[in-house]
Amino acid sequence: xxxxxxxxxxxxxxxxxxxxxxxxxxxxxxxxxxxxxxxxxxxxxxxxxxxxxxxxxxxxxxxxxxxxxxxxxxxxxxxxxxxxxxxxxxxxxxxxxxxxxxxxxxxxxxxxxxxxxxxxxxxxxxxxxxxxxxxxxxxxxxxxxxxxxxxxxxxxxxxxxxxxxxxxxxxxxxxxxxxxxxxxxxxxxxxxxxxxxxxxxxxxxxxxxxxxxxxxxxxxxxxxxxxxxxxxxxxxxxxxxxxxxxxxxxxxxxxxxxxxxxxxxxxxxxxxxxxxxxxxxxxxxxxxxxxxxxxxxxxxxxxxxxxxxxxxxxxxxxxxxxxxxxxxxxxxxxxxxxxxxxxxxxxxxxxxxxxxxxxxxxxxxxxxxxxxxxxxxxxxxxxxxxxxxxxxxxxxxxxxxxxxxxxxxxxxxxxxxxxxxxxxxxxxxxxxxxxxxxxxxxxxxxxxxxxxxxxxxxxxxxxxxxxxxxxxxxxxxxxxxxxxxx
Numbered sequence: 001x002x003x004x005x006x007x008x009x010x011x012x013x014x015x016x017x018x019x020x021x022x023x024x025x026x027x028x029x030x031x032x033x034x035x036x037x038x039x040x041x042x043x044x045x046x047x048x049x050x051x052x053x054x055x056x057x058x059x060x061x062x063x064x065x066x067x068x069x070x071x072x073x074x075x076x077x078x079x080x081x082x083x084x085x086x087x088x089x090x091x092x093x094x095x096x097x098x099x100x101x102x103x104x105x106x107x108x109x110x111x112x113x114x115x116x117x118x119x120x121x122x123x124x125x126x127x128x129x130x131x132x133x134x135x136x137x138x139x140x141x142x143x144x145x146x147x148x149x150x151x152x153x154x155x156x157x158x159x160x161x162x163x164x165x166x167x168x169x170x171x172x173x174x175x176x177x178x179x180x181x182x183x184x185x186x187x188x189x190x191x192x193x194x195x196x197x198x199x200x201x202x203x204x205x206x207x208x209x210x211x212x213x214x215x216x217x218x219x220x221x222x223x224x225x226x227x228x229x230x231x232x233x234x235x236x237x238x239x240x241x242x243x244x245x246x247x248x249x250x251x252x253x254x255x256x257x258x259x260x261x262x263x264x265x266x267x268x269x270x271x272x273x274x275x276x277x278x279x280x281x282x283x284x285x286x287x288x289x290x291x292x293x294x295x296x297x298x299x300x301x302x303x304x305x306x307x308x309x310x311x312x313x314x315x316x317x318x319x320x321x322x323x324x325x326x327x328x329x330x331x332x333x334x335x336x337x338x339x340x341x342x343x344x345x346x347x348x349x350x351x352x353x354x355x356x357x358x359x360x361x362x363x364x365x366x367x368x369x370x371x372x373x374x375x376x377x378x379x380x381x382x383x384x385x386x387x388x389x390x391x392x393x394x395x396x397x398x399x400x401x402x403x404x405x406x407x408x409x410x411x412x413x414x415x416x417x418x419x420x421x422x423x424x425x426x427x428x429x430x431x432x433x434x435x436x437x438x439x440x441x442x443x444x445x446x447x448x449x450x451x452x453x454x455x456x457x458x459x460x461x462x463x464x465x466x467x468x469x470x471x472x473x474x475x476x477x478x479x480x481x482x483x484x485x486x
Contacts, residue, residue, distance in 0.1 A: 001140060002035040002109045003419050004100060008125050009117035010040025010051070010082065014147070016058035018178075019116060022411035024059055027076045029408075031416055037103055040082045041096055051082035064406060087121050093128045108140040112418050115146050122146060123163050130167030137172075145174045145418055148239050150427070152230070153443065154436035161429040174418050175427040179240045179337075180247075181410030183399065184373035186425070188247050188339070189256075191367070191375065201343070203318045208362065211325045211340040211479055212244050215332040219289065219459065220306065225297030232286075232308040233446065236328040238439040242269070243427075244369070245324055248339055249314055258423040262431065269434040271316040280445040284310035287455045287464035289331035303454050305446055306330040307463040309470070312438070325471070327478070331459035334482035337369035342476070351388045361392050364479065372485040373407065374398040398485050 085092030151157030253260035287307035307329030455464035
């Protein structure tokens with residue numbers, strides 16, 4: 001069976017910066033199935049050769065593969081085709097179907113429809129594919145990839161899912177979150193379920209709390225118009241941060257396949273303690289970096305949060321009483337994505353150096369997702385010399401030291417999974433809707449008129465001081481450290 005990847009929004013940034021470089025790298029590594037065609041669909045008038053030439057330039061810029069090799073690129077480019085068309089014109093979908101049929105021939109062919117368009121075009125594309133019979137699987141599998149955002153709240157997410165299901169069955173729909181394609185995120189599953197040393201302590205008896213941080217050094221910049229309507233909760237919490245929480249907290253699936261894995265992830269969301277609008281105020285803090293209101297497209301008096309921290313609790317046997325702190329922000333101290341497992345203090349402090357009240361930093365496990373992927377375990381050791389003076393030291397694993405060669409970019413394994421029909425690392429409809437059920441109360445509260453004025457923090461800091469005070473009031477502190485692995 002041959003494969004066809006149809007990209008709607010073929011002239012956009014996502015296609016040139018991420019999708020085509022990822023497909024090219026898959027071809028270079030020998031992972032891309034033979035006879036794979038890439039067909040672009042966009043309003044921009046272009047021929048096949050013009051699109052190939054354009055993609056060669058952008059791939060050379062954005063691909064982490066070094067200088068493009070002529071032989072490899074020419075082999076890859078021979079499978080690239082372009083079909084100009086407008087999503088709003090039914091006749092252009094008829095022309096696209098005719099072109100695909102001509103390229104695929106009479107045999108069976110798997111098709112992936114990738115929606116690399118703005119979200120407002122998702123439903124028109126789905127409707128057109130259904131109207132032209134392009135979702136039926138008479139001549140091979142038909143799958144559709146939907147990029148985030150999956151709606152802007154529970155109501156719009158549910159409406160999008162309902163519309164998708166009028167044309168595609170749920171097993172045909174792949175809602176992509178590139179965070180789940182990162183090797184370091186998938187390694188959390190290996191860390192937990194392939195090692196007996198971690199499972200016995202991965203619970204409320206030994207873990208005090210969990211911190212999940214996605215910090216960005218960059219400011220909003222030219223995305224101000226979009227960002228002010230989204231804010232940090234919609235931009236990062238409903239998708240990336242909750243995905244990391246689910247992978248960290250889920251139970252072991254009965255087998256590593258899509259339905260079993262996704263069932264366990266949804267169980268985590270089911271167990272998260274629901275919060276009323278009144279409770280949300282005490283369950284989080286928000287902030288805005290100084291200068292945000294001067295960004296292009298941002299209203300002068302904007303109260304949109306560019307920083308947020310929230311506390312969630314999972315009401316099940318494993319995690320009862322263990323708070324999960326989720327935090328993200330723009331214009332912060334550095335770029336880092338990390339999960340910090342904070343362990344409990346020993347039941348008795350033997351080395352208190354004569355002081356009655358003494359608390360050392362507790363053990364912690366830091367899982368660094370980016371920029372340098374790896375794991376670091378912090379534990380106490382004796383400092384050489386007289387007495388029992390202790391110091392927190394570490395053991396660490398670094399992908400770059402242990403494994404030669406480049407790590408696959410996040411879109412590479414995800415694109416391959418779509419082509420193979422493996423939905424393990426993709427969000428299911430109920431998962432998306434339950435995520436919005438959790439985040440919606442925070443969105444409503446933070447955008448309401450009863451909230452106090454938003455706290456301002458300086459660019460380059462770890463958010464507003466109220467975030468530090470909020471954690472201190474709970475007897476804890478943020479792990480405010482730029483990447484522990486470099």
